[in-house]
Amino acid sequence: xxxxxxxxxxxxxxxxxxxxxxxxxxxxxxxxxxxxxxxxxxxxxxxxxxxxxxxxxxxxxxxxxxxxxxxxxxxxxxxxxxxxxxxxxxxxxxxxxxxxxxxxxxxxxxxxxxxxxxxxxxxxxxxxxxxxxxxxxxxxxxxxxxxxxxxxxxxxxxxxxxxxxxxxxxxxxxxxxxxxxxxxxxxxxxxxxxxxxxxxxxxxxxxxxxxxxxxxxxxxxxxxxxxxxxxxxxxxxxxxxxxxxxxxxxxxxxxxxxxxxxxxxxxxxxxxxxxxxxxxxxxxxxxxxxxxxxxxxxxxxxxxxxxxxxxxxxxxxxxxxxxxxxxxxxxxxxxxxxxxxxxxxxxxxxxxxxxxxx
Amino acid sequence: xxxxxxxxxxxxxxxxxxxxxxxxxxxxxxxxxxxxxxxxxxxxxxxxxxxxxxxxxxxxxxxxxxxxxxxxxxxxxxxxxxxxxxxxxxxxxxxxxxxxxxxxxxxxxxxxxxxxxxxxxxxxxxxxxxxxxxxxxxxxxxxxxxxxxxxxxxxxxxxxxxxxxxxxxxxxxxxxxxxxxxxxxxxxxxxxxxxxxxxxxxxxxxxxxxxxxxxxxxxxxxxxxxxxxxxxxxxxxxxxxxxxxxxxxxxxxxxxxxx
Numbered sequence: 001x002x003x004x005x006x007x008x009x010x011x012x013x014x015x016x017x018x019x020x021x022x023x024x025x026x027x028x029x030x031x032x033x034x035x036x037x038x039x040x041x042x043x044x045x046x047x048x049x050x051x052x053x054x055x056x057x058x059x060x061x062x063x064x065x066x067x068x069x070x071x072x073x074x075x076x077x078x079x080x081x082x083x084x085x086x087x088x089x090x091x092x093x094x095x096x097x098x099x100x101x102x103x104x105x106x107x108x109x110x111x112x113x114x115x116x117x118x119x120x121x122x123x124x125x126x127x128x129x130x131x132x133x134x135x136x137x138x139x140x141x142x143x144x145x146x147x148x149x150x151x152x153x154x155x156x157x158x159x160x161x162x163x164x165x166x167x168x169x170x171x172x173x174x175x176x177x178x179x180x181x182x183x184x185x186x187x188x189x190x191x192x193x194x195x196x197x198x199x200x201x202x203x204x205x206x207x208x209x210x211x212x213x214x215x216x217x218x219x220x221x222x223x224x225x226x227x228x229x230x231x232x233x234x235x236x237x238x239x240x241x242x243x244x245x246x247x248x249x250x251x252x253x254x255x256x257x258x259x260x261x262x263x264x265x266x267x268x269x270x271x272x273x274x275x276x277x278x279x280x281x282x283x284x285x286x287x288x289x290x291x292x293x294x295x296x297x298x299x300x301x302x303x304x305x306x307x308x309x310x311x312x313x314x315x316x317x318x319x320x321x322x323x324x325x326x327x328x329x330x331x332x333x334x335x336x337x338x339x340x341x342x343x344x345x346x347x348x349x350x351x352x353x354x355x356x357x358x
Numbered sequence: 359x360x361x362x363x364x365x366x367x368x369x370x371x372x373x374x375x376x377x378x379x380x381x382x383x384x385x386x387x388x389x390x391x392x393x394x395x396x397x398x399x400x401x402x403x404x405x406x407x408x409x410x411x412x413x414x415x416x417x418x419x420x421x422x423x424x425x426x427x428x429x430x431x432x433x434x435x436x437x438x439x440x441x442x443x444x445x446x447x448x449x450x451x452x453x454x455x456x457x458x459x460x461x462x463x464x465x466x467x468x469x470x471x472x473x474x475x476x477x478x479x480x481x482x483x484x485x486x487x488x489x490x491x492x493x494x495x496x497x498x499x500x501x502x503x504x505x506x507x508x509x510x511x512x513x514x515x516x517x518x519x520x521x522x523x524x525x526x527x528x529x530x531x532x533x534x535x536x537x538x539x540x541x542x543x544x545x546x547x548x549x550x551x552x553x554x555x556x557x558x559x560x561x562x563x564x565x566x567x568x569x570x571x572x573x574x575x576x577x578x579x580x581x582x583x584x585x586x587x588x589x590x591x592x593x594x595x596x597x598x599x600x601x602x603x604x605x606x607x608x609x610x611x612x613x614x615x616x617x
Binding site: 233297 | 406435440442450452456462463465
């Protein structure tokens with residue numbers, strides 16, 4: 001009798017454990033459609049509503065918009081929508097990369113201080129070096145990148161214990177570093193020679209607001225994003241191997257140090273791209289990769305395209321809600337993601353405690 | 359004929375602590391060697407040296423006559439597979455995704471798995487009887503299943519030499535016997551094996567030779583019945599003399615069952 005029970009329990013357990021993950025192509029297709037729909041819907045909503053149907057027909061050239069509608073949709077809403085999609089995608093992909101690097105599902109560009117570093121770097125650019133450009137890139141974007149790289153190197157060095165990155169040290173190191181960095185940005189206010197402009201920019205960064213980007217800014221960020229995404233592709237397979245641990249990955253012929261440096265550089269570039277447009281937007285890099293992992297499994301080569309698309313959809317929808325929910329006023333999308341992501345983060349933290357991830 | 363793997367006066371230190379002192383030994387093609395010795399003597403270190411993940415302080419380790427130091431790690435991993443004691447994986451990878459990692463040394467910079475890689479993975483799953491586990495989450499497997507999957511990962515490398523670090527550790531007696539069966543069947547297919555073993559009773563009948571690392575002596579190599587002698591083991595493992603009978607009982611009991 002007892003034996004029968006155990007056998008049943010074993011059979012039941014093995015049924016529950018068997019996982020068949022859906023096809024990746026299906027999800028990539030669905031997310032692409034979702035992104036297109038989200039863009040069209042988001043173009044239509046706001047203080048001046050344009051019905052989605054009319055907008056879709058106009059996009060296909062079957063119907064024409066009025067001059068006002070044209071300005072609102074194309075000059076005001078479209079750049080912001082593209083910015084939201086880019087920021088969401090860049091944050092999600094860099095979250096995925098950092099989680100693989102730290103071997104820890106709680107690593108998010110915001111949580112581990114990489115966003116804070118990017119804000120500080122970018123603030124230096126805005127307050128002190130606003131007129132400097134290098135090879136077409138504003139000092140702001142470059143310094144944001146440098147700030148992100150430095151802060152993640154610092155957190156990484158602080159959080160590693162015997163080749164592992166325990167949750168506790170990662171969170172504490174990330175918390176301490178990102179707090180210091182964010183407040184250092186405030187310190188720069190004192191040095192503001194421009195009275196006002198830099199201050200407003202900094203405030204919107206610290207709130208996590210996707211403002212009204214210029215086409216020039218969008219072009220630079222798109223280039224950074226495209227470069228980062230393309231460079232992530234060969235890294236995805238290496239992230240799988242790194243999951244086995246440093247020594248095993250080395251044995252299998254992975255150049256672990258080079259790969260880590262590549263992840264830090266590329267993840268920081270994506271973070272800096274996101275921060276340049278949206279500032280400190282929390283938890284997107286945590287929520288999106290985790291949702292995709294629940295659906296598609298842990299394989300990074302499968303996760304990468306789906307995470308990039310899902311991040312774009314997620315933040316675009318969040319930003320659309322943020323700019324319409326209390327119209328005519330606007331909410332910072334960072335506030336919204338904090339409300340969504342915060343509880344999610346706590347849930348993950350509890351779950352991580354139970355599983356043997358510490 | 360050049361031996362498959364050769365330690366030539368290989369020494370290794372962690373900091374200023376000497377772990378292995380001028381080890382000399384040969385693993386011929388197709389051999390099945392058990393590596394025994396007391397805790398902390400350097401069994402794992404020796405396996406790491408054999409896998410090329412550690413470099414000797416002095417002396418050489420050679421694969422088919424070539425010093426490992428001069429080979430690329432991916433080239434070594436195409437001939438030698440190391441199955442470590444513990445593998446902890448942070449995410450919910452499936453068994454199949456874990457085993458796929460064994461093809462890493464064969465992949466190009468931007469390439470994915472090819473038909474030959476798939477074939478090697480399927481064969482590794484057949485040899486270790488892990489085909490039925492392929493969709494399961496690696497972290498949720500039992501100890502014995504995990505061990506088999508780790509060996510499948512190693513076999514996916516299509517190695518000539520398989521290095522096993524304590525393959526029977528933490529396994530119940532049934533799983534230990536299954537592991538011994540697996541080692542025998544892999545050896546019968548011509549894969550050379552060098553395995554560190556804690557449980558001396560599983561050695562005879564499975565391994566063709568034994569390497570004994572002991573604190574005072576040099577590495578001692580021989581057939582199981584030569585090495586598994588109470589006097590030798592007592593000295594190597596520093597067993598208190600009053601327990602001599604226990605030691606003899608263990609070895610003799612095993613021998614009688616084999617005969």
